[in-house]
Amino acid sequence: MSKQFDVIVIGGGPGGYIAAIRAAQLGFSVACIDEWKNDKGGPAPGGTCTNVGCIPSKALLQSSEHYEQAAHHFGDHGITLSNLKMDVATMVGRKNAVVKQNNDGILYLLKKNKVTFFHGRGAFAKAVEAGYELTVSGAAEESITGKHVIVATGSNARQLPGAAFDEDRILSNDGALRIGAVPKTLGVVGSGVIGLEMGSVWRRLGAEVTILEALPGFLGAADEGVAKEALKAFTKQGLKFEFGVKISEVKTSKKGVSVAYANAKGEAVTLDVERLIVSIGRVPNTTGLNPDAVGLKLDERGAIVVDGECRTNLPNVWAVGDVVRGPMLAHKAEEEGVAVAERIAGQHGHVNFDTIPWVIYTSPEIAWVGQTEQQLKASGRAYKAGQFPFLANGRARALGDTTGFVKFLADAKTDEILGVHIVGPFASELIAEAVVAMEFKASAEDIARICHAHPSLSEATKEAALAVDKRTLNF
Ligand code: FAD
Numbered sequence: 001m002s003k004q005f006d007v008i009v010i011g012g013g014p015g016g017y018i019a020a021i022r023a024a025q026l027g028f029s030v031a032c033i034d035e036w037k038n039d040k041g042g043p044a045p046g047g048t049c050t051n052v053g054c055i056p057s058k059a060l061l062q063s064s065e066h067y068e069q070a071a072h073h074f075g076d077h078g079i080t081l082s083n084l085k086m087d088v089a090t091m092v093g094r095k096n097a098v099v100k101q102n103n104d105g106i107l108y109l110l111k112k113n114k115v116t117f118f119h120g121r122g123a124f125a126k127a128v129e130a131g132y133e134l135t136v137s138g139a140a141e142e143s144i145t146g147k148h149v150i151v152a153t154g155s156n157a158r159q160l161p162g163a164a165f166d167e168d169r170i171l172s173n174d175g176a177l178r179i180g181a182v183p184k185t186l187g188v189v190g191s192g193v194i195g196l197e198m199g200s201v202w203r204r205l206g207a208e209v210t211i212l213e214a215l216p217g218f219l220g221a222a223d224e225g226v227a228k229e230a231l232k233a234f235t236k237q238g239l240k241f242e243f244g245v246k247i248s249e250v251k252t253s254k255k256g257v258s259v260a261y262a263n264a265k266g267e268a269v270t271l272d273v274e275r276l277i278v279s280i281g282r283v284p285n286t287t288g289l290n291p292d293a294v295g296l297k298l299d300e301r302g303a304i305v306v307d308g309e310c311r312t313n314l315p316n317v318w319a320v321g322d323v324v325r326g327p328m329l330a331h332k333a334e335e336e337g338v339a340v341a342e343r344i345a346g347q348h349g350h351v352n353f354d355t356i357p358w359v360i361y362t363s364p365e366i367a368w369v370g371q372t373e374q375q376l377k378a379s380g381r382a383y384k385a386g387q388f389p390f391l392a393n394g395r396a397r398a399l400g401d402t403t404g405f406v407k408f409l410a411d412a413k414t415d416e417i418l419g420v421h422i423v424g425p426f427a428s429e430l431i432a433e434a435v436v437a438m439e440f441k442a443s444a445e446d447i448a449r450i451c452h453a454h455p456s457l458s459e460a461t462k463e464a465a466l467a468v469d470k471r472t473l474n475f
């Protein structure tokens with residue numbers, strides 16, 4: 001007799017485990033199935049985000065930033081160090097420990113919320129009267145039945161045709177987070193979020209990093225002004241970029257990787273590097289899910305087809321996170337997970353896709369919410385812009401990090417904030433104020449009139465809001 005649950009969640013990443021917890025809070029009996037294994041073969045819930053994504057990348061970004069500060073900027077503060085060394089094994093070990101703390105934390109949270117956790121692969125078996133029967137293949141095969149099923153199976157790195165990941169020379173995000181020694185030369189294909197973050201880590205530690213990008217421009221999703229400022233800063237730091245490339249062949253040898261490509265002028269070029277990170281986007285993952293057993297519809301990209309509320313084509317089957325349309329971000333997955341659990345409970349779960357923040361954790365950090373200036377221009381909406389540089393912010397000067405600015409875009413007539421774009425120190429934290437403001441449909445004037453602590457980076461936010469009305473006080 002198969003165990004019966006109100007809700008079964010397949011996938012224990014940020015979309016899945018959060019959906020499971022919220023459903024349990026709402027009084028349902030909940031199972032969560034996740035197949036990720038730690039290096040001892042035990043459960044490692046948290047998905048891509050915890051194991052090979054958000055968390056480990058931020059751990060390495062932090063370590064490498066400390067190294068960069070110690071190597072190049074401590075002198076400004078009168079601190080001198082001799083014999084500065086970077087022990088990559090310790091850095092990677094620390095990163096692994098941070099990941100494990102998160103895995104353990106999620107197992108604890110599932111237990112605390114009385115979610116039954118299954119370590120193994122979940123697959124649809126058939127539709128039954130009580131809902132859907134699933135098989136869990138792990139240490140032992142089990143069969144469980146759920147009235148509702150939430151699929152949160154995430155995504156995998158996209159491979160470059162003819163260059164399969166071997167995680168030794170040709171690395172996905174997984175291998176990029178496990179490099180055991182600083183490579184002398186590192187190639188990165190794709191100047192998107194992963195390319196910039198992982199390229200920065202290894203550049204800070206001494207690798208010569210070359211980033212090859214297919215598109216002619218840089219960071220098209222970001223506001224053009226922000227992208228321009230960031231590119232200037234990254235180039236100054238030593239990251240090398242080639243835009244408009246067309247890769248024709250990737251060959252590996254014992255020594256490294258050879259990438260043949262045509263550059264923007266159409267000239268044939270070869271890049272020889274010790275290792276190559278391929279970060280050209282991610283593809284939805286439904287491996288082993290057996291969607292055909294129940295007729296679950298996928299689109300041509302392999303994503304599960306859902307409506308605006310994460311309903312699939314099947315009654316009581318939902319899907320959230322990277323496996324469905326929309327930005328592949330952990331916080332988007334979480335919000336969808338919560339909203340679905342609430343909808344199952346008959347509540348009005350809601351995700352506002354217009355106020356999902358983006359953050360790139362490079363130095364300077366890049367963060368934005370809402371529309372870019374180029375999007376507003378294209379839509380023909382009349383807007384006003386205001387910008388304030390960190391150079392004129394006292395706290396940024398004290399920190400010794402004055403790169404970048406805060407930029408506000410507001411409706412020309414109503415002054416409603418339409419977008420906020422930040423490049424500079426702690427942009428990841430500063431953006432939260434803009435998200436709150438936009439959720440409450442605030443005007444730039446609202447932010448301009450709020451008292452911000454002095455000296456703080458957040459004063460640059462207030463000043464950028466003042467700049468919309470051309471009345472900055474400190475610039
Ligand atoms: P996932 O996190 O991928 O989780 C899916 C889980 O389901 C996995 O554990 C998988 O093993 C499991 N699974 C799949 N199929 C089955 C099955 N059939 N049975 C059982 N289990 C199954 N986003 C941010 O917002 N901020 C960041 O800073 C950030 N940094 C990133 C850095 C990197 C290097 C990468 C690769 C991604 C990063 N992301 C970041 C994106 C973020 O990781 C994803 O958007 C997020 O993990 C998606 O969550 P999810 O729950 O949809 O899927």
Ligand code: NAI
Nearest residue numbers: 190191192193194195213214215279280281282328359360
């Ligand atoms: P991405 O979509 O951010 O960037 C991919 C880049 O590769 C693009 O610039 C694209 O034009 C380029 N590209 C595509 N094909 C190419 C080719 N054949 N040759 C050269 N360039 C090519 O994807 P990325 O960096 O792999 O990250 C995947 C996703 O993971 C992100 O979109 C994001 O959703 C998530 N992520 C989020 C982070 C964050 O929130 N801080 C950090 C890292 C990842």
